[in-house]
Amino acid sequence: xxxxxxxxxxxxxxxxxxxxxxxxxxxxxxxxxxxxxxxxxxxxxxxxxxxxxxxxxxxxxxxxxxxxxxxxxxxxxxxxxxxxxxxxxxxxxxxxxxxxxxxxxxxxxxxxxxxxxxxxxxxxxxxxxxxxxxxxxxxxxxxxxxxxxxxxxxxxxxxxxxxxxxxxxxxxxxxxxxxxxxxxxxxxxxxxxxxxxxxxxxxxxxxxxxxxxxxxxxxxxxxxxxxxxxxxxxxxxxxxxxxxxxxxxxxxxxxxxxxxxxxxxxxxxxxxxxxxxxxxxxxxxxxxxxxxxxxxxxxxxxxxxxxxxxxxxxxxxxxxxxxxxxxxxxxxxxxxxxxxxxxxxxxxxxxxxxxxxxxxxxxxxxxxxxxxxxxxxxxxx
Amino acid sequence: xxxxxxxxxxxxxxxxxxxxxxxxxxxxxxxxxxxxxxxxxxxxxxxxxxxxxxxxxxxxxxxxxxxxxxxxxxxxxxxxxxxxxxxxxxxxxxxxxxxxxxxxxxxxxxxxxxxxxxxxxxxxxxxxxxxxxxxxxxxxxxxxxxxxxxxxxxxxxxxxxxxxxxxxxxxxxxxxxxxxxxxxxxxxxxxxxxxxxxxxxxxxxxxxxxxxxxxxxxxxxxxxxxxxxxxxxxxxxxxxxxxx
Ligand SMILES: Nc1ncnc2c1ncn2[C@@H]1O[C@H](COP(=O)(O)OP(=O)(O)OP(=O)(O)O)[C@@H](O)[C@H]1O
Ligand SMILES: [Mg+2]
Numbered sequence: 001x002x003x004x005x006x007x008x009x010x011x012x013x014x015x016x017x018x019x020x021x022x023x024x025x026x027x028x029x030x031x032x033x034x035x036x037x038x039x040x041x042x043x044x045x046x047x048x049x050x051x052x053x054x055x056x057x058x059x060x061x062x063x064x065x066x067x068x069x070x071x072x073x074x075x076x077x078x079x080x081x082x083x084x085x086x087x088x089x090x091x092x093x094x095x096x097x098x099x100x101x102x103x104x105x106x107x108x109x110x111x112x113x114x115x116x117x118x119x120x121x122x123x124x125x126x127x128x129x130x131x132x133x134x135x136x137x138x139x140x141x142x143x144x145x146x147x148x149x150x151x152x153x154x155x156x157x158x159x160x161x162x163x164x165x166x167x168x169x170x171x172x173x174x175x176x177x178x179x180x181x182x183x184x185x186x187x188x189x190x191x192x193x194x195x196x197x198x199x200x201x202x203x204x205x206x207x208x209x210x211x212x213x214x215x216x217x218x219x220x221x222x223x224x225x226x227x228x229x230x231x232x233x234x235x236x237x238x239x240x241x242x243x244x245x246x247x248x249x250x251x252x253x254x255x256x257x258x259x260x261x262x263x264x265x266x267x268x269x270x271x272x273x274x275x276x277x278x279x280x281x282x283x284x285x286x287x288x289x290x291x292x293x294x295x296x297x298x299x300x301x302x303x304x305x306x307x308x309x310x311x312x313x314x315x316x317x318x319x320x321x322x323x324x325x326x327x328x329x330x331x332x333x334x335x336x337x338x339x340x341x342x343x344x345x346x347x348x349x350x351x352x353x354x355x356x357x358x359x360x361x362x363x364x365x366x367x368x369x370x371x372x373x374x375x376x377x378x379x380x381x
Numbered sequence: 382x383x384x385x386x387x388x389x390x391x392x393x394x395x396x397x398x399x400x401x402x403x404x405x406x407x408x409x410x411x412x413x414x415x416x417x418x419x420x421x422x423x424x425x426x427x428x429x430x431x432x433x434x435x436x437x438x439x440x441x442x443x444x445x446x447x448x449x450x451x452x453x454x455x456x457x458x459x460x461x462x463x464x465x466x467x468x469x470x471x472x473x474x475x476x477x478x479x480x481x482x483x484x485x486x487x488x489x490x491x492x493x494x495x496x497x498x499x500x501x502x503x504x505x506x507x508x509x510x511x512x513x514x515x516x517x518x519x520x521x522x523x524x525x526x527x528x529x530x531x532x533x534x535x536x537x538x539x540x541x542x543x544x545x546x547x548x549x550x551x552x553x554x555x556x557x558x559x560x561x562x563x564x565x566x567x568x569x570x571x572x573x574x575x576x577x578x579x580x581x582x583x584x585x586x587x588x589x590x591x592x593x594x595x596x597x598x599x600x601x602x603x604x605x606x607x608x609x610x611x612x613x614x615x616x617x618x619x620x621x622x623x624x625x
Contacts, residue, residue: 001500010488291486298498299473374443
């Protein structure tokens, strides 16, 4: 005979309502792990999309994502000649604001050299960029259709959408768009601050305009990457980062702040859940004081009483967690950000829930153990 | 009242109990001596505040006496201090208690309110259930075995509570005004039932009551006044029962 279960069944409506509230709370905790997972995944995706072995960036910087990096446009030729480098491609990165269907949109523009490393990884629709100008491949989340025209830059050149990608967004959730390196550099020049633009237009040569953010290199499988990286870093104005270093930088610097915020919110939510569970268990125990006194009176050991409370606390936590998980997956498609769940964090939230339930039940247990069996004799009831 | 050849199931010797200290001290029980034998149903009477509940609770090991000795079913339980570490187990094994109010667990049906005690005593689920149903039948509430306590009438609930008190076949049954919530006809039925149980299970049954209507149902009546036991003739008992 399971007393915990019987008592829950007896007060089923209250249990279900309490459970619903708790599941919302736990659902938010689970969702936060999804948001965080999405954040990391988006950031890393961006770095992985380039499919690089080495990132050649401005000397002394953690570019191109964690810090800005500017290197001359001819760096790619330099890199290509280094021992071990099989292929290399220049890339630029910039955020632009544009107006789409009457609403402002941010796009993360990646300029690349078609046919060289750094281009889009996989298209879900349409084709690759074939012409040198005014074609674009964009993530579906921008809400653009194939063939649609997008005005970019101050001259409002119309870029036509030729290809679509899936799940290519930045860590801040902006859709990624690929254009040719030439178009990207022209945009960069147009959108640069007017003063420097004037400066460049007046005195600067064409080369000053020809700047890129990084060179992406593929290295021969027969040459150690570190060796090639060391060779590249011998140039005073360049630094070479391996893909692994780039990913570490991204997860460390770029999303560090967001991570801390999320962690804080999650810790707060867990504390709130703990307080709520503790209060629920406490009041559930309060309501049962007379039954507990009677049980003790007829001879129930403390083990039985503690079991009753702990089991109720755990069933509250477990069903609340499962309902919360169900809610999250039910509403996942409607969430404005991509949620990515790695099994470990889902399991971790479950483990935390269990620990919180056990901790929260101590309050109820303390109360229950203090109940005097003689209370069963009092007249009320 | 010593009955030769039979050992008392409940033996109380020089038992005292006081509450508080100094000027707030209340002597609820003073030098109580009594014995109850197997098959006996005895009454415990006295004016309000005379110490009936206090004495019953001491015998139920719910309240720690201040001094004296208590022997239950041949086992010394209290001698100036508790001699048993696990009083709840002692209650489970030896004592059935019938409360003034049924005190059923509201979340269990009638059968399980009885079975829970058997369960605590280590019976398997099926055996506990079968025995509980038998007891309810014996108490003539078998037809209400699936009812929740809130659906039972006062008399039915009290009989379920009695079934629970009997479940572990205790040698001692203590009842604090069990007939108070019942009309006199039902009160007599309950008293007859207790008598039958006392004989069939050779148990000692002690019933606290105010009810003069059921006096004839007792083998013996102990009267308390201001914490002291009166003798049968109405004088205060100053000598230990059975001394010599
Ligand atoms: N927990 C306690 N603390 C202090 N005094 C108490 C306590 N319990 C009982 N008393 C006192 O002990 C005396 C005996 O009380 P008890 O409850 O045993 O009386 P009773 O005979 O059962 O009365 P009633 O017929 O009203 O139930 C009373 O004076 C009461 O006030
Ligand atoms: Mg009383």
